Amino acid sequence: MNIHVPAQRPAPDQAAAPAAPAPEAVAPGWGRVLRVTVARASLAMVVALVIWSVLPLLAGWTPRVILSGSMEPRIHVGDIVVTRTVPGASVTKGQVITVKDPDHPAKTRTHRVLRRASDGTIVTKGDANPQADSSHISNENVLGLGVVRVPYVGRPAYWMAEQNWLALGATTLFLGWCMVTVLPGSRKPEDTDGDDQNGPSGVTRRYARSRRAAATVAVAAMVVGAATGPAEAAFKRVAANPASVWSAAASFGGYSDSVLADSPQFYWRLGESSGTSAADAKNGRTGQVTGTYTWGKSGAIARQSSETALGVDGGYVNQPTSLSSGTAFSVETWLKTTRSTGGGLVSLITGTGPERSLYMGADGKVRFGRNGTALVTSTTALNDGSWHHVVYTNAGSGSVRAKLYVDGALVAQSATGVTATTSGNWRAGQAQWSGNWPGTPDQYFRGDLDEVAVYGTTLTAQRVTAHYAS
Template sequence: MTRSGHASASTWVVFAAALLGRTVLVVTVSLLLWAALPASWAWTPTTVVSGSMAPKILPGDVVVAMPVHDREVTIGQVLLVEDPDHPEALLLHRLVARTPSGSLQLRGDANPTPDARTVEPEDVRGVGVLRVPLVGLPALWVREHDVGRLAAATLGLGGALVLSSRLGSPGGPEATRAVGHGRRRRRSVRAERARSVVFVGALAAVLAVVIVVDDAARAAFTATAANTGTRLATATFPCLQRAPFAHTYLTYRFDDAPGTSAADGSGNGRHGTLTSGVSLAPGTCRAGDSPSLLTGGVRGQVITDAAVDAPQIFAIETWFRTTTTTGGMLLGFGNLRSDQSTKYDRQLYLSDEGAVHFGAYNGTNIAISSAAGLNDGVWHLATATMDASGMRLYVDGEQVAASSNARAEVSTGWWRIGFDNLNGWPGNHTTFHFKGNLDNVAVYEDTLPAAAVQEHFAVGR
């Protein structure tokens, strides 16, 4: 091939890459405008941050809500409302019923039961009319402090900008000069760069508008709606549709979309917060392979959102899987939301040797434990109960220890998962931070009989 042939092929490659880069930028800007412009006529673009409307309305999608009079909303519409469980937050769920008093009953398409709390008509912000897929992901990454994905997206757009600035005639400079003298001139490099700067500036401005006008909706996992045939109708996600066991006070199945929220699967609205250092591990619909909480053993935990009085009659349980030899807290009650509690008991924790302990404070630390070796990398179910007859500890559905102690410390605080103070408790625990996976964490407002514990183990994760 001649030198001019090599140059021609190279020029065509540059042209194709530049055209691709410009196409990416144009599509990105178009999506951003499509999501942001409705705000100019008082419609509300809202980024979905969790998965209760999955699989067709996903985290990172922007749903645009049109203002509507409360008397005009109808069953089956997707409504954007003020979240009754989280002040100053929004909720995006489908309207499934009206109560006799006129309140609105909502339900998320991917959830098994209606929301625990109804919504008043005056709290409706609008009805969903438009979905722009994934365009809100940058806003979601900002909320989650996901620097890695933000950096990758920035580099990708920067690369598209660099490529787009090379867009010119596929014939290259020689072909351009070959066309009549003075009748066609090559594009000015400076002019092309100036246009690229303006283009990227517009892109950044629109992206800022999307992030600023967005009131990130909490499409929380608190409820399931059947498809209604509406524009935003969504299929259900069968593997997530499990009714809570009897007397469930709260339960975290960790089937949420990646983020910082743990939805309460009991329907009671007792949601939790994931702190930095823990995350959601993916899973599938196959039996025993559902998503779970991943803890790193260094920092982070899940904490319930509201302080409550510690119960004297209760049951707690969690599935866990680990190979750690440094112990750590699985689930317990503490009087502080962060750092190490100064009052802490009703605790399930693991020793360095892989034994599960259940502790309660009644003037002194009282703990019962299982045999060692549960740090074998296999999923196990740990269940602890307390009532007037005493304390009981179960592993994989079978009772392994008991105590006649029937009292725990009187305190107000939060249920904490994955970390809290273990000072003074029996057993070796090198760290207070559990390292491994946790799933289907539950607190019950009553004790659990042995038959119920066996049932929970038989049902599995």
């Protein structure tokens, strides 16, 4: 019998086995479509703004970050203003210019041209400020003319100045999410078996690298926003806005701490709401208020809690206890007035009248003098209706003894200072003059006073600037 054995089919070659069919692609849902759309739109806006901020550098223009609100509503905090160099003599009324701040030599100011003064200098003003800047600008101090405003890109610099790490971190995370969302292959594959670089594990590794790259790009975008252009310049006044043109403070609550850190002999905050007493925040040397005065005026430190000032119009604050004052001392106050009569600001009154006095002349300029002689005089008038910080310091020795600071900047100095120790009663708002003092001041200062302090030491320039900056 013949047995027929059918030929067996050869075993399949495992190496040549066809790859398993790829899983069926899953159509993206509306949720992913929406996420991708939002991410792409956000990134497109950020990239466009960054390009507009950086591209002008190719033309030699300078982008500058705005860190305060003195030019609102046209220019906001976090905007970038791009300036181009122009001759100072060519700028005209209404143009926005960036200049070297005459009161803070290391900083800049970006304000609008208001007019030309009679001496040819430029009068500037922040759009949000009620008054023009007290310090005028010479043509050679004009750094550039504003030509482009790019919104929002400088917000990281503002947040860094404010130490708002929450906003900075949240924005970084959002940009990172946008990058990860729009990158190809951002949906992780289901099958992660295999070791081939081109297989699923390779895709997974490329996916991980994409996420790291996205995070890097997001951080880079934040760095561009934080570093574009110089973020300088001091706000010219504490008026309608809480900060200065470039340098914004998170809070003004630290001003009193700065004063107290320098151990004043007395410190009248003048924040009372009623009564005839001005409390001393340091040593209990209460001042007595008399004459015509008004409590509760709007204070100099606008964002400090419970901050009010004392309005005087024939009134003053007197220290009833006689104090000794040597050759090393400092006198500090904030003032605001529009009057052209001048008057005593902070004076040491002896039996023969004011022996030493910080006062305003009828011309609006602030002086410090003794026995009818002015030692130093401010360069500009301060009776412009805005708050000004004024400090006089006297050194017991050295080649320069007398120094006068206005709004944190040194404006006048003299080798001649007070050279003798005397005793008397300090008084704010009045000085009963004996004889003719330079500037022909009235005896009464008529305006608002705030934060009056007298020290038995010579404040350094750094401490004066720290008081004003805080």
